[in-house]
Amino acid sequence: MPKVDVFDINGKVIGDIELNDDIFAVDVNKSAVHQVIINQLANKRQGTQSAKTKSEVRGGGAKPWRQKGTGRARQGSIRSAQWTKGGIVFAPKPRSYRYTLPKKLRRVALKSALSSKVAENEIVVLDSLNLDTIKTKHMAEILKNLNVDDSAVIVIPEKNDNIARSSRNIPGIKTLLVNTINVYDIVKHNKFIVTRDAVTKIEEVYA
Numbered sequence: 001m002p003k004v005d006v007f008d009i010n011g012k013v014i015g016d017i018e019l020n021d022d023i024f025a026v027d028v029n030k031s032a033v034h035q036v037i038i039n040q041l042a043n044k045r046q047g048t049q050s051a052k053t054k055s056e057v058r059g060g061g062a063k064p065w066r067q068k069g070t071g072r073a074r075q076g077s078i079r080s081a082q083w084t085k086g087g088i089v090f091a092p093k094p095r096s097y098r099y100t101l102p103k104k105l106r107r108v109a110l111k112s113a114l115s116s117k118v119a120e121n122e123i124v125v126l127d128s129l130n131l132d133t134i135k136t137k138h139m140a141e142i143l144k145n146l147n148v149d150d151s152a153v154i155v156i157p158e159k160n161d162n163i164a165r166s167s168r169n170i171p172g173i174k175t176l177l178v179n180t181i182n183v184y185d186i187v188k189h190n191k192f193i194v195t196r197d198a199v200t201k202i203e204e205v206y207a
Contacts, residue, residue, distance in 0.1 A: 001025070002118050006125045006196060011145030017125055017196060019118060020203045028112045028119070033183055035101060036109035040184045045097040054079055054087030106183075111206065113186040124148070124193045131162040139166040143173070152191035155181055157198045178202055 001018040002025050008014050019025070054060075060079030067074050081089045117123045124146055131138060143152065151172030156163055164175045174185060178201040186192060194202070 004118065004123060004125055006127050007146060008127050009129065009142045009145065011147070014127055017199065019199065020207050023111050023203060023206050024114055024118045024123075026108075026111045026115045028116050029108050030112070032105055032109040033112050033116075033187065036106055036183045037187065039099065039101050040182060042097045042099065047095045047097050049092045050094055051088040051091035053089075053091045054081060056091075057085070057087045060086075107206065109183045110181070110186075113183045114192070114202075117186065117192040122191055124152075124191055125199060126193065126195045128197070129154070129156060129163060129195050131160075131166055134162050134165045136166050136169050139163070139173075140170055143170070146191075146193065148191050148193070150191070151189040152193050153181075153185050153189040155192070155194040155198045155202075157195060157201050178205065 001021050003016050003018050005013045006015045006017050054077065057079040060077035064075045064078050065072065077083075079086050081087055114123075126146075129142075143149075152174075154163070154167060154173065154175045155178060156175065157178055159177060167173045167175050172189070174189065176182075176185060178198050181202070
C-alpha cells in the first residue's frame with residue numbers, strides 16, 4: 001500500500017496514512033482517462049449553435065435573371081450559399097453532444113487519475129479542514145502553508161459552506177465533495193488536496 005504524509009493546516013507533518021492499492025496504486029490507463037475527459041467536455045457543451053440554411057434566409061423568392069442568354073452563370077436565388085447574405089450549406093443546428101461511457105471504463109479512469117496523483121507526489125492529505133468563518137485570506141494562508149502556489153482541487157467528505165465560499169475566489173482552486181470527484185478536475189488541477197475523512201469515504205465507495 002502506498003504511504004503518504006498527513007499534514008495539518010499549518011503545513012506540518014503529523015503522521016502518515018496508507019492508501020488502498022485498488023484505488024491509489026493501479027496501473028494508469030491513459031486511454032481510459034482520455035476517453036472520459038473527452039466525454040465530460042462533450043457533455044458540458046450547450047449545443048445551441050445555429051445558422052440559417054438557404055430555405056430559412058429571408059428573401060430570394062425571384063430568380064435573379066433568366067436561365068439562358070445573359071452570358072452569366074445560371075442562378076435560381078440570391079439566397080444561395082455563393083451569394084453574399086446567402087444561406088449556409090449544412091448549417092449547424094441545435095443538438096445534444098451528450099453520450100455515455102461504460103461504468104467500468106469510468107471507474108478505471110477515476111482510479112487511474114487518483115493513482116497518477118500519488119505516483120507524481122501531487123496528493124496532499126490533511127488531518128482535518130475546518131473553518132469557523134468564511135475568510136478567503138485564511139484559506140489562502142492554509143494553501144500557502146501546504147506549498148500550493150498554482151492550481152488545486154480540495155476534496156471534503158461533506159458539504160461545508162465555509163470552506164467552499166472561502167476558496168471560490170482563489171484562482172485555480174476548486175472544492176469538491178467525495179461524491180462529485182471526477183477525472184477532468186483531478187487531471188486539470190496540479191494538486192489533489194483531500195482530508196483524511198474524505199480518503200476513507202473514497203475507499204469505501206470505490207474499493
